[in-house]
Amino acid sequence: MKTFGGPVLFLDRGDINTDEIIPAKYLTEITKEDLKPYILEDLKLPGFDPKGEKTKNARVIVSRANFGCGSSREHAPWVFEVNSITAVIAESFARIFRQNMFNCGMAAIELPAADLDQIFSHAGDKDATMSINIEAGTLTMSGGGVQKTFNFEISPFDKALVLAGGWVDYADQKY
Amino acid sequence: MGKTTAEKIFDAHLVNEPFPGTKVLRLDAVLCHEITTPIAIDDLIRRDKDRVFDPTKIKAVIDHVTPSKDTKTATQAKILRDWARRHDIKDFFDIGANGVCHALFPERGFIRPGYTVIMGDSHTCTHGAFGAYAAGIGTTDLEVGILKGVCAFRQPKTIKFNVTGTLPKGVYAKDVILHIIGKIGVNGATDRVMEFHGAVVDAMTMESRMTLCNMAIEAGGTSGICQPDMTTVEYLWPFIQDEFTSKEAALTDYSQWRADVDAEYDQTIEIDVTKLEPTITFGYKPDQVKTVSELTGTRLDQIYIGSCTNGRIEDLRIAAQILKGHKLAPNVRGILSPATPKIQQQAIHEGLIDIFMEAGFCVTNPTCGACLGMSNGVLAEGEVCASTTNRNFMGRMGKGGMVHLMSPATAAASAIEGKIADPRKYL
Numbered sequence: 104m105k106t107f108g109g110p111v112l113f114l115d116r117g118d119i120n121t122d123e124i125i126p127a128k129y130l131t132e133i134t135k136e137d138l139k140p141y142i143l144e145d146l147k148l149p150g151f152d153p154k155g156e157k158t159k160n161a162r163v164i165v166s167r168a169n170f171g172c173g174s175s176r177e178h179a180p181w182v183f184e185v186n187s188i189t190a191v192i193a194e195s196f197a198r199i200f201r202q203n204m205f206n207c208g209m210a211a212i213e214l215p216a217a218d219l220d221q222i223f224s225h226a227g228d229k230d231a232t233m234s235i236n237i238e239a240g241t242l243t244m245s246g247g248g249v250q251k252t253f254n255f256e257i258s259p260f261d262k263a264l265v266l267a268g269g270w271v272d273y274a275d276q277k278y
Numbered sequence: 279m280g281k282t283t284a285e286k287i288f289d290a291h292l293v294n295e296p297f298p299g300t301k302v303l304r305l306d307a308v309l310c311h312e313i314t315t316p317i318a319i320d321d322l323i324r325r326d327k328d329r330v331f332d333p334t335k336i337k338a339v340i341d342h343v344t345p346s347k348d349t350k351t352a353t354q355a356k357i358l359r360d361w362a363r364r365h366d367i368k369d370f371f372d373i374g375a376n377g378v379c380h381a382l383f384p385e386r387g388f389i390r391p392g393y394t395v396i397m398g399d400s401h402t403c404t405h406g407a408f409g410a411y412a413a414g415i416g417t418t419d420l421e422v423g424i425l426k427g428v429c430a431f432r433q434p435k436t437i438k439f440n441v442t443g444t445l446p447k448g449v450y451a452k453d454v455i456l457h458i459i460g461k462i463g464v465n466g467a468t469d470r471v472m473e474f475h476g477a478v479v480d481a482m483t484m485e486s487r488m489t490l491c492n493m494a495i496e497a498g499g500t501s502g503i504c505q506p507d508m509t510t511v512e513y514l515w516p517f518i519q520d521e522f523t524s525k526e527a528a529l530t531d532y533s534q535w536r537a538d539v540d541a542e543y544d545q546t547i548e549i550d551v552t553k554l555e556p557t558i559t560f561g562y563k564p565d566q567v568k569t570v571s572e573l574t575g576t577r578l579d580q581i582y583i584g585s586c587t588n589g590r591i592e593d594l595r596i597a598a599q600i601l602k603g604h605k606l607a608p609n610v611r612g613i614l615s616p617a618t619p620k621i622q623q624q625a626i627h628e629g630l631i632d633i634f635m636e637a638g639f640c641v642t643n644p645t646c647g648a649c650l651g652m653s654n655g656v657l658a659e660g661e662v663c664a665s666t667t668n669r670n671f672m673g674r675m676g677k678g679g680m681v682h683l684m685s686p687a688t689a690a691a692s693a694i695e696g697k698i699a700d701p702r703k704y705l
Contacts, residue, residue: 118464118563122671127650130313131343131350133320133357145673169465172498173671174650175400176314177416198469198500199400203416260300260430270430274422275327278293278302 104266105189105208107235109162111246112188113227116148119166120173121200125182127174135181142182150228163233164191165222171200171211180204190235192242192255194219205261206270210237212255225249237265280538282436283503284471287411287535291394293428302430306393306410308423310338311379313652314398316357318421330365331427337388338362339371341379342646343653351653377618377644380404380586384488385618387517391506391532396423401586401668402501403494407487408514409506409535411471414495434471434500435544437462438537441476443552448702450596451486452588452666452685454478455493456557458549460567468498470544473537478551479504484513485590492587493668496564506532556701559683562672570688576698578682580663581606582675583689584615584642585649588666591621593686598630600690600704601637607696612639613655615647637693651675664692 123146125138132138143153152158164183170193171179180203183191190210204211212235214222222231222244231246243252257265267273281289291303308331315338322328330336338358346352355372362370371382380401389395391409395402398420405412415429423429441454459466472494479487482504491502504510511518511528522528555569560576583589583597594616606612614634616622622644625631631641648655649667657663657679666689670681684692687701694704 120671122650122669122674126673126677127652130652131348131354133316133350133353135317145677147672169468169498172464173400173669175398175402175414175416177317177398177418180416195465195468197465197498199414199416203418206416206418258299258432259297263297270418271321271325271327271421271425274426274428274430277296278422278426278428 104268107190107210107237108233110160111163111165111231111233112157112161113223114146114148114151114164114166115223115227117167118169118172119146121171121176121179122173124171124179125176130176130178135185138178138182139185142186161188163235164188165219166191166193167219168194170196172197175199177203177207180207180209184209205264208265208268210235210257210265212242212257214253214255218253221251225251237262279542280540282471282537282541282543283409283473283505283535284411284434284436284501287392287394288433290392299432300430301433302428303394305396305423305427305429306335307388307395308336308427309379309383309395309397309402310336310358310420311342311399312340312354312358313342314417314420316354318398318417318424319357319361321421322425327425330367330424333365333367335427336367336424337369337383338367339376339379339382340373341376344376344643344645345373347653375619378586378589378646380488380492381590381617381621384408385620387514390514391510392535396420396429400495401492403499404488404492404502404586406494406501406503407484407491408510409504409532411503412501432469434469436471436473437467438543438546439472439474439549440546441474441478441549441551443478443550445478445551446554448556448687448705449551449554450685450687451482451489453554453557454549454551455490456559456567456683457554459493459497459565460557462497462547464496464563464565465498467494470499471501471503472497472499473503475505480507483592484509485592488590489587493564496668505536556685556688558688558698559670562670564668564670564683570698570700573698574700576682577662578610578664578692578697579661580655580657581610581612581689581693582648582655582663582665582667583686584617584647585667586617587668588686589615589617589621591624593666594621594625594630597686597690598633600687600701601693602633604637604694606638606693609696610693612637612693613642613648614639615642616644618644648675664689664698
């Protein structure tokens, strides 16, 4: 199983799409590692620098609704994976992106909008860390002088994929 | 209680339910292209699992960047080509026979009512036009599909769209789907199937139905689905005439996949198209739409006609009808990419290519081309394109470029005037 948790990168906008996460022109790369420098290259947000320290240090992304919409490219989870970001927390996800995350043994965690509002208002513009317990379904945010724990649910299948480290070995054994 | 089309297909393809709410389905078609498949192939080789579940159910094409533009894209094409040969995948389409996957595979009769279809491409939802459940998936799901012929899905809920009224002059399937996306938003159908009903859809050609279903993903939908009927049978007849004694027999068989009248829907949305105007996107999300009247005169640099949304023969016919006898305005350039070689050849026979070329269009080979800014037709920073494609994300057609999504008719009228223009006055 992968490890989850660490410094947070806040992306305070809904509908962040896969072209913003990894532009199509890099889909000609044959290895995941080659994608590394291009993370979130086309995302334009106030105060956000795709090449900045916050992006480099991040282990968790916290964002808003419909994260990962657009293309089916698994390059989107991969560019996070090779940058050591293994979890994305958002109000909701586009279906293909969400399943790609779990298929890679990574976590796409949904929180209610009210919980995300709290997280953003306490720490959205500060340094924050997130600890995540997949088994227990809890995450704890520390930042802005506040520590707060939230509960989340992921489906039993998605949890099995995270524990197994991905879908390919699981499926080859069972089907 | 009756069932939706997707529910019927799920029941007929269920392998098991490993966890509550997760259903593993048997697949009828696994479609592959050279952008998302080579990494799956590479991973299967590294895992010592370089196998395919059934070479007759796997279809592959090189379409996104073709002919290859550099060493990297040539390598992607080579990996797919070598793999298809190694596993005796007969339905592999290389340069000369290749075209945009979501136009080429239906044209070859590979998609049938009741099928389960996956592809590592978000616009796989297009194939639901045939009454199939067709979903875009990522590379790992594709890998498992290739290896085992199965895919896991959540039981989908279905939104029924009842499209009624009369399509006005100059308004097409593209305008209808842009209008629907504008109405429900870019995540209005996330984890939902979009099932299209109503007299307007019943009267549509298969090409128009494919345009409609193609953009289901732009509202977050898993699959668009149209109800199989005689139009479906007529389209497929050249491929199925040995399977059925008559078209009526085929229709009877395919009708098993039609939604029951008492099927239960997550939501039913009524769309009356009678007063619909040509519809165009204005921002960087497909749900940001306005009518042509609101956007007339908007500055343009490039016109692009093609793609899995609108690169089919009827799209070329409509655009050519408007372009005939006209020239591109001097401030814009035009690119036409017919979606498949068959469409291109047909367009040559019908004299459509002459019309485009006389208007000043560049005609490329069939390819995904400018749509995703990977090969030809890329925009420079600050440039604006009137495009018949399906996605207007920032940077989609080139860093700093902007795309207005519209129908082929609106794109053709805009080509003549060099700015966004109303197609209705040319019809």
